[in-house]
Amino acid sequence: xxxxxxxxxxxxxxxxxxxxxxxxxxxxxxxxxxxxxxxxxxxxxxxxxxxxxxxxxxxxxxxxxxxxxxxxxxxxxxxxxxxxxxxxxxxxxxxxxxxxxxxxxxxxxxxxxxxxxxxxxxxxxxxxxxxxxxxxxxxxxxxxxxxxxxxxxxxxxxxxxxxxxxxxxxxxxxxxxxxxxxxxxxxxxxxxxxxxxxxxxxxxxxxxxxxxxxxxxxxxxxxxxxxxxxxxxxxxxxxxxxxxxxxxxxxxxxxxxxxxxxxxxxxxxxxxxxxxxxxxxxxxxxxxxxxxxxxxxxxxxxxxxxxxxx
Numbered sequence: 001x002x003x004x005x006x007x008x009x010x011x012x013x014x015x016x017x018x019x020x021x022x023x024x025x026x027x028x029x030x031x032x033x034x035x036x037x038x039x040x041x042x043x044x045x046x047x048x049x050x051x052x053x054x055x056x057x058x059x060x061x062x063x064x065x066x067x068x069x070x071x072x073x074x075x076x077x078x079x080x081x082x083x084x085x086x087x088x089x090x091x092x093x094x095x096x097x098x099x100x101x102x103x104x105x106x107x108x109x110x111x112x113x114x115x116x117x118x119x120x121x122x123x124x125x126x127x128x129x130x131x132x133x134x135x136x137x138x139x140x141x142x143x144x145x146x147x148x149x150x151x152x153x154x155x156x157x158x159x160x161x162x163x164x165x166x167x168x169x170x171x172x173x174x175x176x177x178x179x180x181x182x183x184x185x186x187x188x189x190x191x192x193x194x195x196x197x198x199x200x201x202x203x204x205x206x207x208x209x210x211x212x213x214x215x216x217x218x219x220x221x222x223x224x225x226x227x228x229x230x231x232x233x234x235x236x237x238x239x240x241x242x243x244x245x246x247x248x249x250x251x252x253x254x255x256x257x258x259x260x261x262x263x264x265x266x267x268x269x270x271x272x273x274x275x276x277x278x279x280x281x282x283x284x285x286x287x288x289x290x291x292x293x294x295x296x297x298x299x300x301x302x303x304x305x306x307x308x309x310x
Contacts, residue, residue, distance in 0.1 A: 025123065025210065025283065027281070027283050027284070028057060028125075028272060028284070029057070029123050029124055029125050029210065030056060030057050030122075030123075030124075031054065031055065031056055031057070031119065031122050031123070031124035031125070032054075032055040032057075032062045032124055032125045032126075032127055032265075032268060033052065033053075033054050033055075033115065033116070033119035033124050033125070033126050033127065034052065034053050034055065034127040034128065034261055034264045034265050034268065035050055035051065035052035035053070035070070035127075035128060035134060035261065036050055036051055036052075036128060036129070036134060036257055036260040036261050036264060037049075037050035037070075037133075037134045037137040037138070037257075038050060038245065038249075038253060038256075038257050039137060039247065040075070040247045041245070041246070041247035042247070045137070046072065046075050046137075047071075047072040047075065047108065047137040047138070048071070048072060048075055048076060048080070048247070048248070048249055049069055049070065049071040049072070049076075049084055049249060049254075049257070050069070050070045050071075050134070050137070050257060051067070051068070051069055051070075051257050051258045051260070051261040052067070052068055052069075052070060052111070052115060052261065053066070053067045053261055053265055054066040054067075054115065054119065054124075055265060055268075056096070058096065060272075061269045061272070062265060062268055062269055062272075063095075063096040063099075064093070064094060064095045064096060064099060064265065065095055065096055065098070065099035065100065066093065066095065066099060066100050066104065066115075067093035067094055067095055067100075067103055067104070068088075068093070068103060068104030068105065068106055068111070068115070069084055069087075069088055069103065069104065069105050069106070069254075070106050070107070070108055070111040070115075070138075071084055071105070071106070071107060071108065072107075072108050073107055076249060080248065080249035080250075081249075083249050083250060083251070083254070084105060084249060084254070085105060087103075087251070087254050088103045088104070088105040091103050094262070108138060108140070109155070111138075112138060112154050112155055112171070113155065113171070116138070116154070117171065117204070117206070119209075120172065120188065120206050120207065120209045121204070121205075121206060121207070123207055123210065124210070125210050125211075125212050125284075125285065126209060126210065126211050126212070127211075127212045127213075127214060127264060127268055128213065128214070128264065129213070129214045129215055129228045129231070129260075129264055129267070130213065130215050130228075131184075131186065131211060131212070131213035131214075131215075132176045132178070132184045132186065132213065135152060135174055135176060135186070135211075136150070136152060136176070138152075138154055139152035139153060139154055139174075140153055140154065140155070140156050140165075141153040141156065141167070145175045145176075145177065147175065147177050147185075148177060149175055149176050149177025149178065149184075149185070150175070150176050150177075151173050151174075151175050151189070152173060152174040152175070152176065153167050153173055154171060154172075154173070154174065155167070155168035155171035156168055169191060170191050170204065171191055171206075172188040172189055172190065172191045172206050172209065173188070173189040173191075174186065174187070174188055174189075174209070174211075175187055175188075175189055179288070182215060182216055182219045182225060182289075183213075183216045183219075183288045183289060184213065184216070185288075186211040186213070187208070187209070187211070188206065188208055188209035190206070190208075191206060210285050211285060212268075212284055212285040214231070214264065214267050214268065214271065215231075216287070216288060216289075217271055217275075217284055217285075217287050218231055218267075218271060219289065219290070220287035220288060220289050220290055220292060220293055221271065221274055221275065221287070221290075221293065222234075223290045228240055228260065228263060228264070228267075231267055232263050232266070232267065235266075235267060235270040235271075236270075237263060237266035237267060237270060238259075238262070238263065238266065239259075239263050240256070240259065240260060240263060241255065241256045241259045243255075243256040271284065272284070275287075278293070278296075278297075279300065280293070280296040280297055280299075280300050281296065281299075281300065282296040
């Protein structure tokens, strides 16, 4: 026997949080930078190489306009580096018709400044699957952060007087603080030299960076924990190649990594399509859990929380 169930809700006008002066962001920005890294199988899992794609939003989907390889040449043998160089020279980039057909081969330093830094300036969404790991592979050094996480240094310079490497104070650090096994808060720190109050000319200005870990977003949307392989299967996207990482650089490893980035872009577009079905204002890089999505629905409906019902 069926019985009607009634619930009571209390509607209030919630106060919107003010945005930072001079800075606004769209739910889905015009650009995305997606990348994936391969490493040695040693305990430190040092970077060997990775693939990246810089994408533009066209007709509602992100399409690659640039593609390339990032490498840590100091970690590679001559044979391994030559494998990457030959592949980049012989292979065309998989980009849109108006994109670059050259497959770029960049050192970690060049990638950091000319691609990663450019993406931050373009207010692009920086995307990866299990993104904190890949960001840490790009780091050249690290420190513990004040919030209990990790402060990643991405840029250094060699002091001509001492010959020692020092932090580039004019490139933003990335701070990563894990909340649980599925979610981390990732943010860029405003660059600057705390030792001088003098204004420095010709210094690049960086807005706050936006980071999207697809693993976190898919968990928030579906309340399920995915690997890249299972996520691609769930969304019907060509996924990972059947290959076991070797920790070396060879043709199989190169194709394996490149396919991971293809899959990442496919998942970005699939997740975007699903996100857009939700009539809420929450940005994808702020969807940290299923609860954050539910909370956004309450705010959209102007329903107050129980603690506010006084």
